[in-house]
Amino acid sequence: MMHERPILAIEGLSKSYPTGFWRKPVRVLSDLSCEVRENEIVGFLGPNGAGKTTTIKILNRLAFPDAGKVTLFGGRVRDGADVRRRIGFMPEQPYFYEYLTGGEFLRLCGQLCGMSPSKTESRSLELLAKVGLSMARGTAIRKYSKGMMQRLGLAQALLHDPELVILDEPMSGLDPMGRMEVRGIIRDLKAAGKTVFFSSHILSDVEALCDRVIMLHKGRKVAEGRVEELIGAETLYIELVVSPGLSADRLAAAEIPPEAGFAQGALLVLRAPDSGQANRWIAGLLREGCTVLSCVPVKKNLEEIFMERIENPSATGAAS
Amino acid sequence: MFRRIFSIAANTFRETIRNKILYAILAFALFVIGMTFFLADLSVGDFARIIADVGLASIHIFGVIMAVFLGINLVSNEVDRKTIYIILSKPVRRFEFIFGKTFGLSVTLLLTTLAMATVLFLVHLSYRYGGRAEVGIFIASAGIYMELVLLTCLASLFSTFTTPVLSAIFTLSLFLVGHLTKYLYVLGEQSKAVGVRWGSRFLFYILPNLENFNWKNEVAYGGLKSFSILGWAAGYLVAYAACVLCLSCLLFARKDFK
Ligand SMILES: Nc1ncnc2c1ncn2[C@@H]1O[C@H](COP(=O)(O)OP(=O)(O)OP(=O)(O)O)[C@@H](O)[C@H]1O
Ligand SMILES: [Mg+2]
Numbered sequence: 001m002m003h004e005r006p007i008l009a010i011e012g013l014s015k016s017y018p019t020g021f022w023r024k025p026v027r028v029l030s031d032l033s034c035e036v037r038e039n040e041i042v043g044f045l046g047p048n049g050a051g052k053t054t055t056i057k058i059l060n061r062l063a064f065p066d067a068g069k070v071t072l073f074g075g076r077v078r079d080g081a082d083v084r085r086r087i088g089f090m091p092e093q094p095y096f097y098e099y100l101t102g103g104e105f106l107r108l109c110g111q112l113c114g115m116s117p118s119k120t121e122s123r124s125l126e127l128l129a130k131v132g133l134s135m136a137r138g139t140a141i142r143k144y145s146k147g148m149m150q151r152l153g154l155a156q157a158l159l160h161d162p163e164l165v166i167l168d169e170p171m172s173g174l175d176p177m178g179r180m181e182v183r184g185i186i187r188d189l190k191a192a193g194k195t196v197f198f199s200s201h202i203l204s205d206v207e208a209l210c211d212r213v214i215m216l217h218k219g220r221k222v223a224e225g226r227v228e229e230l231i232g233a234e235t236l237y238i239e240l241v242v243s244p245g246l247s248a249d250r251l252a253a254a255e256i257p258p259e260a261g262f263a264q265g266a267l268l269v270l271r272a273p274d275s276g277q278a279n280r281w282i283a284g285l286l287r288e289g290c291t292v293l294s295c296v297p298v299k300k301n302l303e304e305i306f307m308e309r310i311e312n313p314s315a316t317g318a319a320s
Numbered sequence: 321m322f323r324r325i326f327s328i329a330a331n332t333f334r335e336t337i338r339n340k341i342l343y344a345i346l347a348f349a350l351f352v353i354g355m356t357f358f359l360a361d362l363s364v365g366d367f368a369r370i371i372a373d374v375g376l377a378s379i380h381i382f383g384v385i386m387a388v389f390l391g392i393n394l395v396s397n398e399v400d401r402k403t404i405y406i407i408l409s410k411p412v413r414r415f416e417f418i419f420g421k422t423f424g425l426s427v428t429l430l431l432t433t434l435a436m437a438t439v440l441f442l443v444h445l446s447y448r449y450g451g452r453a454e455v456g457i458f459i460a461s462a463g464i465y466m467e468l469v470l471l472t473c474l475a476s477l478f479s480t481f482t483t484p485v486l487s488a489i490f491t492l493s494l495f496l497v498g499h500l501t502k503y504l505y506v507l508g509e510q511s512k513a514v515g516v517r518w519g520s521r522f523l524f525y526i527l528p529n530l531e532n533f534n535w536k537n538e539v540a541y542g543g544l545k546s547f548s549i550l551g552w553a554a555g556y557l558v559a560y561a562a563c564v565l566c567l568s569c570l571l572f573a574r575k576d577f578k
Contacts, residue, residue: 017576060409063576081411089409095402097331099338111327112410156406 005074006035007164007195008059013068015054015219028054029219032068036164036197041190043206043227044199045306046216052199053092055216056168060089072164085113088162092169092199094153098142102133102152105141106159113160120159127155130185132178146173154182158189165189167198171205183209207231207302215309222309231299238278240270241293242285254284267293324412325420332424336390337431345389346432349382350439357443375440376457376536380464383433384495387468390428391475392487394421399577415569422476422565429468437461456539462550463533466557470528471495473564480572498530532556 013032016025029051036042046052057063059070072083096105103124110120128134131151136144144152150173157165170186171179179202186209189196200206206213207227215223223230245268248258260281261270268290272278275297282292300308336342356375395418398404407417437458444454474494478487497504501524508520532553 057405057577060405062405062408064574081413084409084411087409089406091402091405091409093402094406096406097335097403099335100331108327108331109406109410112324112407112412114323114411153406 005071006037007073008036008197009071009074010034010055010059011069011071013055013058013065013070015051015058015063015065027219029058029065032216032219032221034214034221034224036195039190039193039195040211041186041196041209042198043210043213044197044216045201045203045206045213045302046199047310049218050216051219052216053168054219056089056092056166056199059166060087085160086163088157088160088165090153090157090165090167090170093173094149094156096141096149096152098140101138101140102128102144102155103137105152106156109156109159115160123159123161124155127158130181131155132181147175147178150174151178154185158185162194164195164197167196169200170198171200171202179205203302203306213302215306217310223305227302230305231302235274235297235299237298238272238275239294239296239298240272240278240281240285241295242268242270242290243293244268244290246285246288246290250288254281254288254290256281256284271298321413321416325416325423328407328412328417328420329424329427332394332421333427336425336428339390342386342390342428342432345382345386346435349378349432349436352378352382353436353439354443356440357447375443376460376464376539379433379436379440379461380467380536382436383429383464383468384471384492386432387425387429387471388475388488388491388495390425391472392479392484392491394425394472394476394479395572396479396484396487402577404577414572418476418480418565418568418572422473425472425476426469429472430465433461433465433468459550460536460539463535463553466553467530467533470530470533470557470561470564473561473568474528477564477568477571480568480575494528495530498528499534501527501529502531528560529556 011033013029014027015029016027018025032051032055044052044055054063058065059072073086097108100108106124106128107117107120110117110124115123124137125134128137131154133148133151133155136148141149141152150170154167154170157167170182174182183205186196186198210227212224212226213230214221241264242261243266245263245266246254246261251258251261256270260272261268263269270281272281278295282295285292353375356378359374398407398421404417408414441454441457444457471491471494475487475491478490482490504520504527505524508517508524511517511520535549538549
């Protein structure tokens with residue numbers, strides 16, 4: 001079911017932090033507007049200090065903006081406790097009461113969310129298993145490793161079965177297995193009809209998971225759009241794989257400059273700058289009696305788009 | 321709302337009773353109070369006086385140390401360690417957090433005060449030259465406890481906006497001034513300048529008057545005349561603590577967390 005209004009809408013958000021008594025405050029967010037729609041996975045990207053955590057804090061009312069507005073659940077839900085009950089939040093480098101065990105902490109969270117003790121118990125068992133902490137349920141959090149804290153942070157965010165899950169760097173500090181598991185959990189959330197908004201530095205995860213991404217740089221939005229659109233807009237080159245490999249003079253006969261190709265074992269790999277060129281080359285190659293094994297347009301990955309947008313933020317093609 | 325305040329209070333109680341430093345202070349306090357047993361031998365004069373001067377004073381001083389030590393860290397610890405992020409992202413309002421923290425610590429202080437009073441009671445009971453069950457110890461300790469609750473509220477008020485060290489300094493200053501407001505009033509009234517008189521009256525009413533909770537001497541010298549003084553003190557505590565807590569909540573309501 002698609003709602004006309006987004007589940008999370010940010011309009012013109014600005015935030016400055018005071019730096020000292022005399023100096024002028026530093027601008028952390030400038031006029032940020034973006035939205036997250038129901039049942040989407042949205043990635044929130046940006047280099048260190050871009051303002052991701054600040055935005056996420058504002059969403060959770062841990063900080064207050066100087067200007068701008070945040071509308072949650074399309075304003076359908078009365079602000080305050082009701083909204084919070086529908087949101088799960090995992091802070092950056094989550095920290096818990098050291099004197100509690102993992103199980104005790106989740107029990108406290110359940111109480112604060114107004115869950116019944118039996119519901120809390122069954123949910124926490126389920127979630128601890130899901131994040132791989134079943135064996136650490138009775139261990140004092142003081143003895144948890146960094147990755148275990150991160151996992152517990154995810155468990156507490158999901159305990160009350162929230163509709164919107166906001167995660168600040170959920171993959172940081174996790175081992176490759178843990179990252180895989182978290183990816184799986186995020187996918188499961190989407191499958192269960194939930195909405196996920198998370199910040200990350202791990203672009204391959206974002207590319208693999210997200211429906212849309214929002215890129216932030218120095219507190220400004222530099223890109224927003226569907227992953228395919230951001231990537232699809234720009235083709236780097238077309239890669240042809242040809243068999244058998246050709247000598248330099250036969251390449252010249254096929255009207256292909258020798259620097260366009262390189263040998264890869266018995267095969268020849270060619271990079272054509274565009275599809276017209278690729279087609280002319282294919283014609284030449286066929287005349288020379290070669291077989292074209294594959295012809296693939298190579299697109300930029302998110303990482304390259306990210307670097308580009310940050311270096312040249314004026315080219316804000318906020319495809320959306 | 322009450323359920324959430326209760327959960328936070330219960331968790332705060334658990335936090336404080338798992339605090340090793342609190343146990344160290346409590347152990348030392350109980351040791352000192354236990355030592356009054358031998359003090360009675362050294363001194364000439366009335367044993368009741370020893371209770372008033374040393375035993376109850378120890379309960380008072382150690383209680384203040386505990387209240388200030390725990391109170392100044394009550395809120396600032398959660399902010400510094402970012403544990404508050406998770407709590408406030410749950411359906412918990414900020415005033416519920418402040419109230420819960422303060423109630424939790426009040427329960428801890430109730431237990432520690434009760435422990436100290438009980439030890440003093442036992443010392444008195446087992447006094448070798450005619451011990452007796454002196455209920456007055458508990459009555460006087462009730463006053464001390466009320467004062468500790470008020471100091472806790474003040475410490476947590478300061479800890480919402482300043483560092484623990486400054487909170488401790490402010491709270492201890494108010495503790496000292498709070499026992500001297502009577503003199504402030506008396507001195508002020510002697511002044512010829514109208515401004516000074518009004519100023520001192522204003523301070524007298526706005527500063528906490530901690531002598532309201534002090535009936536140690538009455539207890540030591542023949543018991544309380546009437547229990548209405550307790551009721552009056554409790555009323556004063558509730559009114560003053562409510563004002564302080566509301567002010568804390570107001571200051572805390574729109575605070576940005578680092
Ligand atoms: N409490 C604060 N006081 C002053 N400046 C702050 C405060 N919090 C954040 N900042 C500044 O705001 C900017 C954005 O910080 P933020 O934590 O939002 O970045 P981020 O995008 O989450 O970075 P990272 O990827 O490193 O987590 C930084 O330049 C930081 O110095
Ligand atoms: Mg961050």
